[in-house]
Ligand code: FES
């Protein structure tokens with residue numbers, strides 16, 4: 069798990085002006101609420117007084133109030149009121165980490181890291197969102213009892229479809245391509261590939277209906293950063309799906325996925341439900357497999373697995389992760405596990421680069437391996 073990327077925090081509708089929302093991301097709790105301008109704010113859910121959960125409190129005047137002794141914090145994380153202090157200003161140390169947010173596609177994302185704006189990875193993008201001829205299904209949020217990198221790698225694996233996805237007609241990779249290394253291409257902050265799938269017998273069951281069966285499909289996927297995955301399914305030039313999976317590691321063995329399905333055909337709204345239903349069946353087929361993987365987290369060394377050419381995109385994904393290891397952005401999970409219950413950590417927010425005096429320890433990071 070990595071600091072310095074954009075993570076999906078909540079469905080935008082669930083982030084409110086009248087009530088804080090709590091959630092866990094990468095093993096740490098956060099609180100989300102809207103300030104008096106309606107802007108979504110995301111803070112570490114630990115009150116620096118004596119450890120209260122801000123998310124169990126309430127929102128007053130666009131600020132969050134701790135339920136334990138009523139300390140009040142603004143969207144910037146600074147304490148504005150301490151009921152047991154006279155009218156004086158709260159001390160400078162009374163502040164919690166507050167993270168940059170962006171709201172798009174019905175999702176509130178937070179940048180969990182301390183990089184200044186100019187150095188950050190790009191905000192999550194769905195280029196089809198505003199394009200004519202495309203339609204989005206409403207946002208689907210679901211959880212998987214698996215480590216997020218396992219989930220990402222599953223999305224980057226073209227050879228599982230034949231075995232895992234009868235709901236899609238068990239598409240098998242083209243016979244010539246399946247034994248060759250995947251043609252994986254780099255994009256900014258990630259990589260992608262496209263291959264051909266065929267199904268001589270049944271055709272690929274695009275939407276669970278005979279009328280949509282096609283004998284050949286071009287499909288593939290890609291990742292941006294460690295936790296955004298895109299799947300492209302091109303039944304033809306015009307009949308296309310682009311599926312966006314924004315993944316939030318909840319902890320070391322659980323992932324929350326924010327899924328947006330874009331389509332360039334069957335544009336009538338009455339198709340939404342049918343498409344959502346098929347997508348859900350397909351997701352369940354993946355979840356069945358993912359929740360049983362052993363070990364839960366990807367092994368540190370490829371000697372603990374037998375990788376073959378069709379795992380090329382998985383390997384490329386791991387090479388990208390390695391680059392972010394080399395930036396020193398990887399959280400030291402063992403150290404965090406070790407201190408669990410003794411230390412409340414925070415992913416350092418950008419403000420920590422310009423001001424000192426922070427109460428919570430920054431999360432332990434693995435030093436770059438060089
Ligand atoms: S712990 Fe939050 S106000 Fe005391």
Ligand SMILES: [Fe+2]
Pocket residue numbers: 222223228229232233354
């Ligand atoms: Fe799958």
